[in-house]
Amino acid sequence: MKDFVGRLVAPLNIGQDKVRVGLMTYNRKTFKRIDLNEAANNTDFAEQLAAIRYSGRGTKTAQAINFATANCFHESRGRRAGVPLSVILMTDGRSQDWRQLPVAAARMHELATYFFTLGITNRVNEQELLTIANNDASKYMIVPSFDDLDDTVLETLAEGTCVQPEPQHFLASDGHTCDFDECSANNGGCSGECTNTIGSFYCSCPEGESLLADGVTCDPDECLVNNAGCEQGCINKPGAFACLCGNEFEVSGLTCDDFNECLDENGGCSHDCVDTSPGYRCECPTGMILGPDMETCELDSCANQVAPFVCSHNCNNVIGGSYQCTCEDGYVLEADGHNCTETNECDNNNGGCEQICENTPGSYNCACPPGFGLRSDGKTCGIQCYSCQNVLSNSDCSDLVACAVSQDACFTTMRTRAERVGEL
Numbered sequence: 001m002k003d004f005v006g007r008l009v010a011p012l013n014i015g016q017d018k019v020r021v022g023l024m025t026y027n028r029k030t031f032k033r034i035d036l037n038e039a040a041n042n043t044d045f046a047e048q049l050a051a052i053r054y055s056g057r058g059t060k061t062a063q064a065i066n067f068a069t070a071n072c073f074h075e076s077r078g079r080r081a082g083v084p085l086s087v088i089l090m091t092d093g094r095s096q097d098w099r100q101l102p103v104a105a106a107r108m109h110e111l112a113t114y115f116f117t118l119g120i121t122n123r124v125n126e127q128e129l130l131t132i133a134n135n136d137a138s139k140y141m142i143v144p145s146f147d148d149l150d151d152t153v154l155e156t157l158a159e160g161t162c163v164q165p166e167p168q169h170f171l172a173s174d175g176h177t178c179d180f181d182e183c184s185a186n187n188g189g190c191s192g193e194c195t196n197t198i199g200s201f202y203c204s205c206p207e208g209e210s211l212l213a214d215g216v217t218c219d220p221d222e223c224l225v226n227n228a229g230c231e232q233g234c235i236n237k238p239g240a241f242a243c244l245c246g247n248e249f250e251v252s253g254l255t256c257d258d259f260n261e262c263l264d265e266n267g268g269c270s271h272d273c274v275d276t277s278p279g280y281r282c283e284c285p286t287g288m289i290l291g292p293d294m295e296t297c298e299l300d301s302c303a304n305q306v307a308p309f310v311c312s313h314n315c316n317n318v319i320g321g322s323y324q325c326t327c328e329d330g331y332v333l334e335a336d337g338h339n340c341t342e343t344n345e346c347d348n349n350n351g352g353c354e355q356i357c358e359n360t361p362g363s364y365n366c367a368c369p370p371g372f373g374l375r376s377d378g379k380t381c382g383i384q385c386y387s388c389q390n391v392l393s394n395s396d397c398s399d400l401v402a403c404a405v406s407q408d409a410c411f412t413t414m415r416t417r418a419e420r421v422g423e424l
Contacts, residue, residue, distance in 0.1 A: 001090070001120075002049055004149040008088075008157060014042045020078050021045055028058025028096070028268050028295060030067040036078025058268030058295065059093040061132070062100035069107050084113035088157060089132065092120040092146075093264050098128055098247040105132045116157060121145055123264050126251075127233055127244040137235060138213035192218040210236050231255045248278040270296045289317055312339045330362030354380040 005023070012019045022036040033052055039045035068087070073079045087108060095101060108115050117132045117140040124142060133139035141156060143149060182201040183194035190203035192211075205211050205218035212219050222241040223234035231254060233244030245256035261280040262273035269282035284290055284297035291298045301323035302315035311325035318324050327333050327340035334341055345364040346357035353366035368374050368381035375382050 001054075001092075001146065001149075002052065004146075004153075006046060006049055008154055009045060010042065011158070012042070014039055014045050016040065020080070020083075022072060022078065023049065023052075024064070024068055024072060025052065025055070026060065026064035026067075027055055028060050028293070030060075030064050031055070032067075032072060035072070038078070057265055057270075059091060059095055059265065060097045060268075061089070061091055061095035061128075062097040062104040065089070065104040065108050065132075066100075069104075069111055073111060085111065086114040087112040087116070089115070089117045090120065091117070091124060093123045094125050094247055094259070094261070095128055096261075096268050098125075098131075101128065101131050105134060109134050115139065118153070118157070119143070120149070125245070125247050125259075126235070126242065128247055130233075130235065130244065136213075138215060189216040190218075191216060212236070212238055229254045268295045292319065309338055328362055330364075352379050 009021050012021065014021055016037065020036040021034070021039055023034040025031045025033055034045070034048050039048060071077070073085065075081070079085070105115075115133075117129050119126070119129050119140065119142040122144060126142060129140040129142065130137065141153070143153060180199075181196045182188045183190075183196045188194035188196075188201045188203065192203055192205040192209070195202050195204060203211060203216050203218075208220060208224065209218040210221035210224070211217070217238065219236060219238055221236045222228040223230075223236050227234045228241045228243070230241075230243035232246060232249070235242050235244055243251050243254055243256075245251050245259075248259055248261075249256035250259040258275075258277045260275045260277075261267040262269075262275045267273040267280045267282065271285060271288070272283040274281050274283055282290060282295050282297075284300075287300050287303055288297040289300045290296070298317070298319070299321040301317050301321055302311070305311065305315065305323070311323075313328050313331065314326045316324050316326060325333060325338050325340075330343050330345070331340040332343050333339075342361060344359045345351045346353075346359045351357040351359075351364045351366065355369060355372070356367040358365045358367055366374060366379050372381040372383055374380075
């Protein structure tokens with residue numbers, strides 16, 4: 001791969017006032033290697049390229065694209081205003097974060113003048129590359145292996161990265177607009193119909209044919225009839241067609257079979273990869289647990305506690321191979337960071353109880369003195385009546401009080417009989 005990149009940039013005249021070239025590599029992580037303003041000349045770039053070491057395991061293409069758009073094309077990184085920006089993405093595997101690709105790729109298309117994707121090996125998914133290319137088949141290509149990165153591939157990439165000067169314009173028939181009629185010369189290269197527009201042109205095809213990725217050639221579109229028999233997607237190609245399948249599948253003739261992600265760099269898992277058809281998951285050996293990325297196994301520190309440093313209640317693993325003890329409700333962690341001591345909630349404002357607070361293991365209860373009952377709020381007390389019908393005698397109540405109709409069942413405020421009589 002480094003040899004191919006070297007051959008790709010070799011014809012360029014690299015310099016701060018000439019062509020600026022940057023480089024970023026990625027797997028499950030992203031590594032910014034060379035900024036646009038770092039390489040002083042071709043020799044400098046070649047030396048920095050040679051120093052880069054391969055780092056495999058995992059393919060997070062959306063993450064890499066997002067990193068590049070956010071970090072690599074600022075003026076401080078060497079981006080020059082008004083200068084075309086060409087971006088070439090090279091990948092040799094399926095993206096593990098493919099669901100985020102449409103949004104990530106759209107942002108890059110907005111930023112870059114030219115954005116091309118090169119897929120290498122049969123591990124790549126063509127539907128994924130088409131998504132990155134914003135459904136423009138001219139913006140990606142696939143080669144079977146690294147050995148196929150030949151001069152033809154170099155020429156394809158060079159055609160897109162080199163911006164051609166505009167042809168000389170002439171005054172249009174309206175007497176006001178300057179234009180060049182590209183269709184006047186060899187039909188603009190179109191095999192079908194060529195339509196001139198102000199400053200450009202486009203090719204179109206008769207019914208039943210579609211325009212190929214080169215933008216000029218018409219070809220019978222087999223995909224127009226019953227999707228050419230493809231189970232999922234279909235893309236027209238010169239004299240043929242190709243079936244497309246989603247990222248969790250692989251093409252098998254006209255159908256889509258489940259793709260075993262574990263066969264592609266172990267799915268990015270640091271240890272065990274389990275194919276779940278569709279999808280996959282990473283697992284860890286005994287004594288280890290999955291980290292936050294759900295791919296990397298870390299030491300299960302909680303399972304490897306050694307007395308006397310053992311959590312008395314709960315143990316939570318912490319990133320970096322450590323752990324933290326926590327306590328159940330009603331307990332606090334002691335200064336040793338491991339043991340839990342019961343909290344006496346009654347020591348704090350009587351636990352919120354109006355009368356009596358009773359501490360219990362890990363909790364507490366409110367209670368009332370004899371002759372009183374606990375209200376529905378679980379904290380306040382009232383005199384419990386057996387009937388609440390505005391009586392003035394003690395025949396219906398447990399004490400000499402007056403009861404008013406209340407939604408607290410048979411509870412009322414603690415008013416004496418004399419107080420009630422005085423209100424009448």
